[in-house]
Amino acid sequence: MNTTLAEKAATPTFSIVMEERKAATVSSAKAVAAKLDFWYGTNQALKNINLSIVENHVTALIGPSGCGKSTFLRCFNRMHDLQADTKYSGSIMLHPENINLVGKEVDPIEVRMRIGMVFQKPNPFPKTVFENVAYGLRLRGFNSRTELAERVEKALRAAAIWDEVKDRLNDSALALSGGQMQRLCIARALATEPEILLFDEPTSALDPIATAKIEELITELRQRVTILIVTHNMQQAARVSDFTAFMYLGELVEVDATSKIFTNPSKKATEDYITGRYG
Protein backbone atom coordinates (compact mmCIF):
# COMPACT_ATOMS: atom_id res chain seq x y z
CA MET A 1 0.00 0.00 0.00
CA ASN A 2 3.04 2.22 -0.35
CA THR A 3 2.47 3.23 -3.95
CA THR A 4 2.55 6.96 -4.43
CA LEU A 5 0.01 8.82 -6.49
CA ALA A 6 2.65 9.36 -9.16
CA GLU A 7 3.26 5.60 -9.42
CA LYS A 8 -0.46 4.97 -9.54
CA ALA A 9 -0.84 7.60 -12.22
CA ALA A 10 1.76 5.79 -14.31
CA THR A 11 -0.25 2.57 -14.41
CA PRO A 12 -2.43 2.15 -17.49
CA THR A 13 -5.64 1.40 -15.57
CA PHE A 14 -5.35 4.65 -13.67
CA SER A 15 -4.98 6.70 -16.82
CA ILE A 16 -7.90 4.87 -18.41
CA VAL A 17 -10.06 5.66 -15.40
CA MET A 18 -9.00 9.31 -15.60
CA GLU A 19 -9.78 9.39 -19.31
CA GLU A 20 -13.23 7.94 -18.68
CA ARG A 21 -13.83 10.44 -15.95
CA LYS A 22 -12.78 13.26 -18.25
CA ALA A 23 -15.07 11.97 -20.99
CA ALA A 24 -17.93 11.73 -18.51
CA THR A 25 -17.54 15.37 -17.51
CA VAL A 26 -17.88 16.59 -21.08
CA SER A 27 -21.56 17.38 -20.86
CA SER A 28 -24.15 18.86 -23.07
CA ALA A 29 -26.78 21.47 -22.39
CA LYS A 30 -29.95 20.16 -20.79
CA ALA A 31 -31.83 23.40 -21.33
CA VAL A 32 -31.00 26.57 -23.17
CA ALA A 33 -32.65 29.93 -22.55
CA ALA A 34 -32.46 32.15 -25.60
CA LYS A 35 -33.57 35.78 -25.83
CA LEU A 36 -35.87 35.14 -22.91
CA ASP A 37 -37.97 38.12 -21.80
CA PHE A 38 -40.63 38.04 -19.14
CA TRP A 39 -43.21 40.59 -18.00
CA TYR A 40 -45.37 40.94 -14.90
CA GLY A 41 -48.02 43.17 -16.49
CA THR A 42 -46.01 46.06 -17.92
CA ASN A 43 -43.02 45.44 -15.67
CA GLN A 44 -40.28 43.65 -17.56
CA ALA A 45 -38.63 41.32 -15.03
CA LEU A 46 -36.30 39.44 -17.40
CA LYS A 47 -34.41 41.04 -20.25
CA ASN A 48 -32.89 39.00 -23.03
CA ILE A 49 -31.58 36.10 -20.94
CA ASN A 50 -29.28 33.73 -22.81
CA LEU A 51 -28.05 30.87 -20.66
CA SER A 52 -27.24 27.20 -21.08
CA ILE A 53 -27.98 24.84 -18.21
CA VAL A 54 -25.40 22.07 -18.36
CA GLU A 55 -26.74 18.54 -17.93
CA ASN A 56 -25.96 16.75 -14.65
CA HIS A 57 -24.33 19.84 -13.20
CA VAL A 58 -25.44 22.40 -10.65
CA THR A 59 -25.99 25.94 -11.87
CA ALA A 60 -26.43 28.59 -9.19
CA LEU A 61 -28.28 31.86 -9.81
CA ILE A 62 -27.10 34.72 -7.62
CA GLY A 63 -27.91 38.41 -7.48
CA PRO A 64 -29.55 41.01 -5.26
CA SER A 65 -33.25 40.79 -4.35
CA GLY A 66 -35.42 41.70 -7.27
CA CYS A 67 -32.78 40.91 -9.88
CA GLY A 68 -35.02 38.30 -11.51
CA LYS A 69 -33.31 35.09 -10.44
CA SER A 70 -36.44 33.51 -8.91
CA THR A 71 -38.51 34.79 -11.83
CA PHE A 72 -36.09 33.08 -14.19
CA LEU A 73 -36.18 29.85 -12.16
CA ARG A 74 -39.99 29.82 -12.22
CA CYS A 75 -40.07 30.08 -16.00
CA PHE A 76 -38.64 26.57 -16.17
CA ASN A 77 -41.74 24.94 -14.68
CA ARG A 78 -44.21 27.57 -15.83
CA MET A 79 -45.06 28.70 -12.31
CA HIS A 80 -45.92 32.13 -13.71
CA ASP A 81 -48.88 30.62 -15.57
CA LEU A 82 -50.67 30.47 -12.22
CA GLN A 83 -50.65 34.28 -12.17
CA ALA A 84 -52.73 36.44 -14.46
CA ASP A 85 -51.23 39.09 -16.72
CA THR A 86 -47.78 37.58 -17.22
CA LYS A 87 -46.04 37.21 -20.56
CA TYR A 88 -43.06 35.28 -21.90
CA SER A 89 -41.12 35.83 -25.10
CA GLY A 90 -38.09 34.00 -26.39
CA SER A 91 -37.49 30.40 -25.48
CA ILE A 92 -36.18 27.84 -23.03
CA MET A 93 -35.46 24.75 -25.10
CA LEU A 94 -35.41 21.45 -23.24
CA HIS A 95 -32.97 18.98 -24.75
CA PRO A 96 -32.73 16.47 -26.30
CA GLU A 97 -36.32 16.79 -27.64
CA ASN A 98 -36.13 20.54 -28.26
CA ILE A 99 -39.34 21.40 -26.46
CA ASN A 100 -39.82 25.10 -25.78
CA LEU A 101 -40.73 25.11 -22.07
CA VAL A 102 -42.29 28.57 -22.28
CA GLY A 103 -44.07 27.90 -25.58
CA LYS A 104 -47.86 28.42 -25.56
CA GLU A 105 -48.38 25.01 -27.18
CA VAL A 106 -46.66 23.23 -24.29
CA ASP A 107 -48.84 22.01 -21.42
CA PRO A 108 -47.57 23.43 -18.09
CA ILE A 109 -48.75 20.31 -16.23
CA GLU A 110 -46.58 18.15 -18.49
CA VAL A 111 -43.65 20.55 -17.97
CA ARG A 112 -43.99 20.31 -14.19
CA MET A 113 -43.85 16.52 -14.36
CA ARG A 114 -40.43 16.72 -15.97
CA ILE A 115 -39.13 19.64 -13.96
CA GLY A 116 -39.45 19.41 -10.18
CA MET A 117 -39.24 22.26 -7.74
CA VAL A 118 -38.24 22.66 -4.11
CA PHE A 119 -39.18 25.85 -2.31
CA GLN A 120 -37.71 28.06 0.37
CA LYS A 121 -39.98 26.82 3.14
CA PRO A 122 -40.64 23.10 3.35
CA ASN A 123 -44.24 22.68 2.21
CA PRO A 124 -45.27 19.05 2.64
CA PHE A 125 -48.95 18.22 2.08
CA PRO A 126 -50.91 17.62 5.29
CA LYS A 127 -50.81 13.91 4.57
CA THR A 128 -48.65 10.98 5.62
CA VAL A 129 -44.97 10.78 4.71
CA PHE A 130 -45.80 8.02 2.23
CA GLU A 131 -48.66 9.89 0.56
CA ASN A 132 -46.55 13.03 0.11
CA VAL A 133 -44.14 11.12 -2.08
CA ALA A 134 -46.80 8.93 -3.73
CA TYR A 135 -48.93 11.92 -4.69
CA GLY A 136 -47.16 12.82 -7.93
CA LEU A 137 -46.93 9.16 -8.87
CA ARG A 138 -50.68 8.67 -8.45
CA LEU A 139 -51.24 11.72 -10.64
CA ARG A 140 -49.12 10.02 -13.23
CA GLY A 141 -51.31 6.92 -13.07
CA PHE A 142 -49.31 4.61 -10.83
CA ASN A 143 -51.84 2.60 -8.80
CA SER A 144 -50.18 -0.70 -7.97
CA ARG A 145 -49.38 -0.75 -4.25
CA THR A 146 -46.12 -2.62 -4.69
CA GLU A 147 -44.91 -0.35 -7.47
CA LEU A 148 -45.87 2.76 -5.48
CA ALA A 149 -44.07 1.39 -2.42
CA GLU A 150 -40.97 0.68 -4.46
CA ARG A 151 -40.88 4.10 -6.06
CA VAL A 152 -41.58 5.91 -2.79
CA GLU A 153 -38.72 4.06 -1.09
CA LYS A 154 -36.40 4.84 -4.01
CA ALA A 155 -37.24 8.53 -3.86
CA LEU A 156 -36.87 8.66 -0.07
CA ARG A 157 -33.50 6.93 -0.33
CA ALA A 158 -32.36 9.31 -3.06
CA ALA A 159 -33.32 12.22 -0.81
CA ALA A 160 -31.26 10.71 2.02
CA ILE A 161 -34.20 10.53 4.40
CA TRP A 162 -35.26 6.88 4.11
CA ASP A 163 -33.44 5.70 7.27
CA GLU A 164 -35.09 8.46 9.29
CA VAL A 165 -38.67 7.87 8.11
CA LYS A 166 -38.88 4.20 7.13
CA ASP A 167 -40.68 3.40 10.39
CA ARG A 168 -42.86 6.51 10.22
CA LEU A 169 -44.23 6.27 6.69
CA ASN A 170 -47.81 6.51 7.96
CA ASP A 171 -47.14 9.41 10.34
CA SER A 172 -48.11 12.90 9.32
CA ALA A 173 -45.38 14.65 7.33
CA LEU A 174 -46.02 17.73 9.44
CA ALA A 175 -44.53 15.92 12.47
CA LEU A 176 -41.06 15.87 10.86
CA SER A 177 -38.34 18.39 11.62
CA GLY A 178 -37.76 21.31 9.22
CA GLY A 179 -34.73 19.65 7.63
CA GLN A 180 -36.56 16.34 7.28
CA MET A 181 -39.59 18.08 5.75
CA GLN A 182 -37.34 19.75 3.20
CA ARG A 183 -35.73 16.43 2.28
CA LEU A 184 -39.23 14.92 2.08
CA CYS A 185 -40.15 17.68 -0.39
CA ILE A 186 -37.03 16.79 -2.38
CA ALA A 187 -38.12 13.12 -2.32
CA ARG A 188 -41.58 14.21 -3.50
CA ALA A 189 -39.98 16.12 -6.37
CA LEU A 190 -37.69 13.19 -7.22
CA ALA A 191 -40.49 10.59 -7.22
CA THR A 192 -41.64 11.45 -10.73
CA GLU A 193 -38.02 11.24 -11.91
CA PRO A 194 -37.70 14.80 -13.19
CA GLU A 195 -34.92 15.79 -15.57
CA ILE A 196 -34.35 19.16 -13.98
CA LEU A 197 -34.72 20.03 -10.32
CA LEU A 198 -35.26 23.67 -9.37
CA PHE A 199 -34.28 24.84 -5.90
CA ASP A 200 -35.49 28.24 -4.73
CA GLU A 201 -33.41 29.07 -1.65
CA PRO A 202 -33.89 25.54 -0.29
CA THR A 203 -31.99 26.06 2.98
CA SER A 204 -32.83 29.60 4.05
CA ALA A 205 -35.27 28.29 6.68
CA LEU A 206 -32.96 25.53 7.95
CA ASP A 207 -30.25 25.25 10.62
CA PRO A 208 -26.61 24.65 9.61
CA ILE A 209 -26.74 20.85 10.07
CA ALA A 210 -29.91 20.47 7.99
CA THR A 211 -28.37 22.88 5.46
CA ALA A 212 -25.24 20.73 5.20
CA LYS A 213 -27.41 17.65 4.60
CA ILE A 214 -29.32 19.36 1.80
CA GLU A 215 -26.10 20.63 0.25
CA GLU A 216 -24.61 17.14 0.39
CA LEU A 217 -27.79 15.82 -1.21
CA ILE A 218 -27.59 18.36 -4.03
CA THR A 219 -24.01 17.27 -4.70
CA GLU A 220 -25.14 13.62 -4.90
CA LEU A 221 -28.27 14.31 -6.95
CA ARG A 222 -26.47 16.06 -9.77
CA GLN A 223 -25.26 12.68 -10.98
CA ARG A 224 -28.79 11.84 -12.04
CA VAL A 225 -30.53 15.18 -12.48
CA THR A 226 -29.70 18.66 -13.73
CA ILE A 227 -29.96 21.22 -10.97
CA LEU A 228 -30.71 24.92 -10.98
CA ILE A 229 -30.53 26.66 -7.62
CA VAL A 230 -31.35 30.20 -6.51
CA THR A 231 -29.53 31.23 -3.38
CA HIS A 232 -28.81 34.37 -1.42
CA ASN A 233 -26.04 32.56 0.38
CA MET A 234 -22.90 33.22 -1.62
CA GLN A 235 -20.92 30.55 0.22
CA GLN A 236 -23.65 28.06 -0.61
CA ALA A 237 -23.40 28.88 -4.31
CA ALA A 238 -19.62 28.50 -4.04
CA ARG A 239 -19.93 25.16 -2.22
CA VAL A 240 -22.56 23.35 -4.25
CA SER A 241 -22.52 24.69 -7.79
CA ASP A 242 -20.43 23.97 -10.86
CA PHE A 243 -21.53 27.12 -12.66
CA THR A 244 -22.64 30.44 -11.26
CA ALA A 245 -24.76 33.01 -13.06
CA PHE A 246 -24.91 36.55 -11.71
CA MET A 247 -28.09 38.50 -12.49
CA TYR A 248 -28.78 42.16 -11.96
CA LEU A 249 -31.88 44.25 -12.81
CA GLY A 250 -33.39 41.44 -14.87
CA GLU A 251 -30.27 40.88 -16.92
CA LEU A 252 -27.71 38.12 -16.92
CA VAL A 253 -24.43 39.91 -16.20
CA GLU A 254 -21.98 37.02 -16.14
CA VAL A 255 -21.96 33.23 -16.12
CA ASP A 256 -18.87 31.12 -15.66
CA ALA A 257 -17.38 28.20 -13.76
CA THR A 258 -18.04 28.75 -10.07
CA SER A 259 -14.33 28.54 -9.28
CA LYS A 260 -13.70 31.37 -11.73
CA ILE A 261 -16.57 33.56 -10.52
CA PHE A 262 -15.43 33.37 -6.89
CA THR A 263 -11.73 33.92 -7.52
CA ASN A 264 -11.48 36.16 -10.54
CA PRO A 265 -14.78 37.19 -12.18
CA SER A 266 -14.62 38.98 -15.50
CA LYS A 267 -17.12 41.73 -14.73
CA LYS A 268 -16.64 44.42 -12.13
CA ALA A 269 -20.35 44.28 -11.23
CA THR A 270 -20.02 40.60 -10.33
CA GLU A 271 -16.97 41.22 -8.19
CA ASP A 272 -18.62 44.16 -6.43
CA TYR A 273 -21.66 42.01 -5.62
CA ILE A 274 -19.92 38.88 -4.37
CA THR A 275 -17.41 40.84 -2.29
CA GLY A 276 -20.16 42.91 -0.66
CA ARG A 277 -19.38 46.19 -2.38
CA TYR A 278 -22.76 46.36 -4.07
CA GLY A 279 -24.85 49.50 -3.71
Place this chain on the structure above:
Amino acid sequence: MDTAVMQVSDPTEPHTSSIVDQSVAGLRLHALEMGALVIEQVAAAVKSLVERDALLAQAVLARDSRVDAYEKQLDRDSLTFIALQQPVANDLRLARAIVRIGRELERAGDEAKKIARFALSLDAANDGDPVLAVGRQLRHMAALSGSMLRNAVRAADEMDPRLARNVLERDAELDAEFAAALRLVMSYVLQDHRFLRPTIDTIFALKGLERIGDHATNIAEQVLYMMGQDRQQADAA
Protein backbone atom coordinates in the same frame (compact mmCIF):
# COMPACT_ATOMS: atom_id res chain seq x y z
CA MET B 1 -23.61 49.66 -11.16
CA ASP B 2 -20.99 49.39 -13.87
CA THR B 3 -21.34 46.17 -15.82
CA ALA B 4 -18.40 46.84 -18.10
CA VAL B 5 -15.57 44.33 -18.40
CA MET B 6 -13.04 44.86 -15.67
CA GLN B 7 -9.84 46.60 -16.57
CA VAL B 8 -8.43 46.82 -13.09
CA SER B 9 -9.92 45.26 -9.99
CA ASP B 10 -9.07 47.27 -6.89
CA PRO B 11 -9.42 45.37 -3.60
CA THR B 12 -9.12 48.62 -1.64
CA GLU B 13 -12.53 49.90 -2.75
CA PRO B 14 -14.87 50.14 0.25
CA HIS B 15 -17.25 47.32 1.21
CA THR B 16 -20.73 47.45 2.70
CA SER B 17 -19.30 45.77 5.82
CA SER B 18 -16.92 48.00 7.77
CA ILE B 19 -15.42 44.92 9.44
CA VAL B 20 -14.21 43.70 6.05
CA ASP B 21 -12.83 47.18 5.32
CA GLN B 22 -10.96 47.15 8.62
CA SER B 23 -9.51 43.69 7.97
CA VAL B 24 -8.34 44.66 4.49
CA ALA B 25 -6.90 47.96 5.74
CA GLY B 26 -5.11 46.20 8.61
CA LEU B 27 -3.54 43.62 6.31
CA ARG B 28 -2.37 46.28 3.89
CA LEU B 29 -1.05 48.54 6.62
CA HIS B 30 1.06 45.79 8.19
CA ALA B 31 2.37 44.67 4.80
CA LEU B 32 3.42 48.26 4.06
CA GLU B 33 5.04 48.68 7.48
CA MET B 34 6.94 45.46 6.85
CA GLY B 35 7.89 46.73 3.39
CA ALA B 36 9.24 49.98 4.84
CA LEU B 37 11.25 48.03 7.42
CA VAL B 38 12.77 45.72 4.78
CA ILE B 39 13.60 48.64 2.48
CA GLU B 40 15.42 50.20 5.42
CA GLN B 41 17.20 46.92 6.21
CA VAL B 42 18.46 46.52 2.64
CA ALA B 43 19.67 50.13 2.46
CA ALA B 44 21.41 49.86 5.86
CA ALA B 45 23.02 46.52 4.99
CA VAL B 46 24.49 47.85 1.75
CA LYS B 47 25.66 51.01 3.51
CA SER B 48 27.31 48.96 6.26
CA LEU B 49 29.15 46.96 3.61
CA VAL B 50 30.24 49.84 1.41
CA GLU B 51 31.23 52.11 4.32
CA ARG B 52 32.55 49.31 6.56
CA ASP B 53 30.16 50.37 9.31
CA ALA B 54 30.07 47.51 11.84
CA LEU B 55 27.64 49.29 14.11
CA LEU B 56 25.12 49.68 11.30
CA ALA B 57 25.60 46.03 10.33
CA GLN B 58 24.85 45.03 13.94
CA ALA B 59 21.69 47.11 13.87
CA VAL B 60 20.52 45.29 10.72
CA LEU B 61 21.07 41.91 12.40
CA ALA B 62 19.25 43.06 15.53
CA ARG B 63 16.19 44.23 13.58
CA ASP B 64 15.77 41.01 11.60
CA SER B 65 13.54 39.46 14.26
CA ARG B 66 11.08 42.32 13.68
CA VAL B 67 10.91 41.38 10.00
CA ASP B 68 10.16 37.78 10.95
CA ALA B 69 7.51 38.90 13.42
CA TYR B 70 5.76 40.91 10.69
CA GLU B 71 5.68 37.89 8.39
CA LYS B 72 4.09 35.76 11.10
CA GLN B 73 1.55 38.47 11.83
CA LEU B 74 0.56 38.78 8.15
CA ASP B 75 0.19 35.01 7.95
CA ARG B 76 -2.01 34.89 11.03
CA ASP B 77 -4.12 37.91 10.13
CA SER B 78 -4.74 36.67 6.57
CA LEU B 79 -5.81 33.28 7.86
CA THR B 80 -8.16 34.89 10.38
CA PHE B 81 -9.62 37.11 7.67
CA ILE B 82 -10.26 34.09 5.43
CA ALA B 83 -11.76 32.05 8.29
CA LEU B 84 -14.03 34.77 9.66
CA GLN B 85 -15.04 36.79 6.61
CA GLN B 86 -14.89 34.13 3.86
CA PRO B 87 -13.56 36.62 1.31
CA VAL B 88 -13.97 35.89 -2.41
CA ALA B 89 -12.66 37.34 -5.68
CA ASN B 90 -10.39 40.37 -5.18
CA ASP B 91 -10.68 40.19 -1.38
CA LEU B 92 -9.54 36.57 -1.46
CA ARG B 93 -6.76 37.38 -3.89
CA LEU B 94 -5.66 40.16 -1.56
CA ALA B 95 -5.55 37.79 1.43
CA ARG B 96 -3.37 35.36 -0.50
CA ALA B 97 -1.18 38.06 -2.05
CA ILE B 98 -0.50 39.60 1.37
CA VAL B 99 0.83 36.27 2.65
CA ARG B 100 3.06 35.95 -0.39
CA ILE B 101 4.28 39.54 -0.17
CA GLY B 102 5.13 38.88 3.48
CA ARG B 103 7.16 35.85 2.46
CA GLU B 104 9.02 37.75 -0.28
CA LEU B 105 9.79 40.63 2.09
CA GLU B 106 11.02 38.22 4.73
CA ARG B 107 13.39 36.65 2.21
CA ALA B 108 14.60 40.06 1.04
CA GLY B 109 15.21 40.82 4.72
CA ASP B 110 17.26 37.62 4.97
CA GLU B 111 19.44 38.79 2.10
CA ALA B 112 19.98 42.08 3.91
CA LYS B 113 20.96 40.09 7.00
CA LYS B 114 23.51 38.06 5.01
CA ILE B 115 25.02 41.22 3.53
CA ALA B 116 25.27 42.74 7.01
CA ARG B 117 27.04 39.61 8.28
CA PHE B 118 29.46 39.85 5.41
CA ALA B 119 30.08 43.51 6.27
CA LEU B 120 30.91 42.51 9.84
CA SER B 121 33.42 39.94 8.64
CA LEU B 122 35.29 42.61 6.68
CA ASP B 123 36.70 44.45 9.67
CA ALA B 124 40.18 44.79 8.19
CA ALA B 125 40.00 46.64 4.93
CA ASN B 126 42.43 45.32 2.43
CA ASP B 127 43.36 47.18 -0.71
CA GLY B 128 43.38 43.98 -2.70
CA ASP B 129 39.95 42.99 -1.44
CA PRO B 130 37.57 42.10 -4.30
CA VAL B 131 34.66 43.77 -2.54
CA LEU B 132 36.46 47.11 -2.89
CA ALA B 133 37.19 46.41 -6.54
CA VAL B 134 33.52 45.90 -7.34
CA GLY B 135 32.41 48.73 -5.05
CA ARG B 136 30.98 50.66 -7.98
CA GLN B 137 29.01 47.65 -9.26
CA LEU B 138 27.87 46.88 -5.74
CA ARG B 139 26.52 50.40 -5.26
CA HIS B 140 24.91 50.31 -8.67
CA MET B 141 23.17 47.00 -8.03
CA ALA B 142 22.16 48.15 -4.56
CA ALA B 143 20.62 51.31 -6.03
CA LEU B 144 18.74 49.32 -8.66
CA SER B 145 17.47 46.53 -6.40
CA GLY B 146 16.63 49.07 -3.67
CA SER B 147 14.60 51.12 -6.11
CA MET B 148 12.84 48.01 -7.43
CA LEU B 149 11.91 47.03 -3.88
CA ARG B 150 10.67 50.54 -3.06
CA ASN B 151 8.59 50.65 -6.23
CA ALA B 152 7.15 47.18 -5.61
CA VAL B 153 6.06 48.21 -2.12
CA ARG B 154 4.75 51.53 -3.44
CA ALA B 155 2.82 49.67 -6.16
CA ALA B 156 1.18 47.61 -3.39
CA ASP B 157 0.45 50.77 -1.41
CA GLU B 158 -1.05 52.72 -4.29
CA MET B 159 -2.47 49.70 -6.15
CA ASP B 160 -0.63 50.96 -9.20
CA PRO B 161 -0.29 48.32 -11.93
CA ARG B 162 1.98 50.58 -14.03
CA LEU B 163 4.48 50.85 -11.22
CA ALA B 164 4.33 47.07 -10.73
CA ARG B 165 4.97 46.46 -14.43
CA ASN B 166 7.91 48.87 -14.27
CA VAL B 167 9.49 46.67 -11.56
CA LEU B 168 9.06 43.59 -13.75
CA GLU B 169 10.73 45.34 -16.66
CA ARG B 170 13.81 46.30 -14.67
CA ASP B 171 14.63 42.81 -13.44
CA ALA B 172 16.58 41.99 -16.61
CA GLU B 173 18.70 45.08 -16.11
CA LEU B 174 19.62 43.93 -12.62
CA ASP B 175 20.46 40.45 -13.91
CA ALA B 176 22.80 41.98 -16.50
CA GLU B 177 24.49 44.07 -13.80
CA PHE B 178 25.02 40.95 -11.75
CA ALA B 179 26.55 39.06 -14.66
CA ALA B 180 28.95 41.96 -15.35
CA ALA B 181 29.97 42.26 -11.68
CA LEU B 182 30.46 38.50 -11.51
CA ARG B 183 32.91 38.57 -14.44
CA LEU B 184 34.88 41.35 -12.80
CA VAL B 185 35.10 39.76 -9.38
CA MET B 186 35.98 36.36 -10.84
CA SER B 187 39.08 37.86 -12.44
CA TYR B 188 40.42 38.35 -8.91
CA VAL B 189 40.31 34.75 -7.93
CA LEU B 190 41.92 33.83 -11.23
CA GLN B 191 44.81 36.19 -10.42
CA ASP B 192 45.46 34.91 -6.92
CA HIS B 193 43.74 32.03 -5.16
CA ARG B 194 44.23 33.73 -1.77
CA PHE B 195 41.31 35.89 -2.84
CA LEU B 196 39.07 32.81 -3.08
CA ARG B 197 37.27 33.30 0.22
CA PRO B 198 36.64 37.08 -0.10
CA THR B 199 35.67 36.57 -3.71
CA ILE B 200 33.04 34.01 -2.78
CA ASP B 201 31.73 36.30 -0.04
CA THR B 202 31.56 39.18 -2.50
CA ILE B 203 29.72 37.02 -5.00
CA PHE B 204 27.21 36.13 -2.28
CA ALA B 205 26.67 39.81 -1.53
CA LEU B 206 26.13 40.58 -5.23
CA LYS B 207 23.86 37.56 -5.54
CA GLY B 208 21.94 38.80 -2.49
CA LEU B 209 21.24 42.08 -4.25
CA GLU B 210 20.19 40.22 -7.35
CA ARG B 211 17.83 38.10 -5.22
CA ILE B 212 16.36 41.21 -3.62
CA GLY B 213 15.46 42.29 -7.16
CA ASP B 214 13.77 38.91 -7.68
CA HIS B 215 11.77 39.35 -4.48
CA ALA B 216 10.74 42.84 -5.64
CA THR B 217 9.64 41.29 -8.95
CA ASN B 218 7.58 38.66 -7.13
CA ILE B 219 5.93 41.36 -5.00
CA ALA B 220 5.08 43.31 -8.16
CA GLU B 221 3.52 40.14 -9.62
CA GLN B 222 1.39 39.79 -6.50
CA VAL B 223 0.19 43.39 -6.90
CA LEU B 224 -0.92 42.57 -10.44
CA TYR B 225 -2.53 39.35 -9.20
CA MET B 226 -4.48 41.26 -6.56
CA MET B 227 -5.79 43.51 -9.30
CA GLY B 228 -6.92 40.54 -11.38
CA GLN B 229 -4.10 40.80 -13.91
CA ASP B 230 -1.63 38.02 -14.41
CA ARG B 231 1.81 38.46 -15.78
CA GLN B 232 0.86 37.61 -19.36
CA GLN B 233 -1.88 40.22 -19.31
CA ALA B 234 0.59 42.64 -17.77
CA ASP B 235 3.10 41.92 -20.49
CA ALA B 236 0.48 42.38 -23.19
CA ALA B 237 -0.72 45.69 -21.75
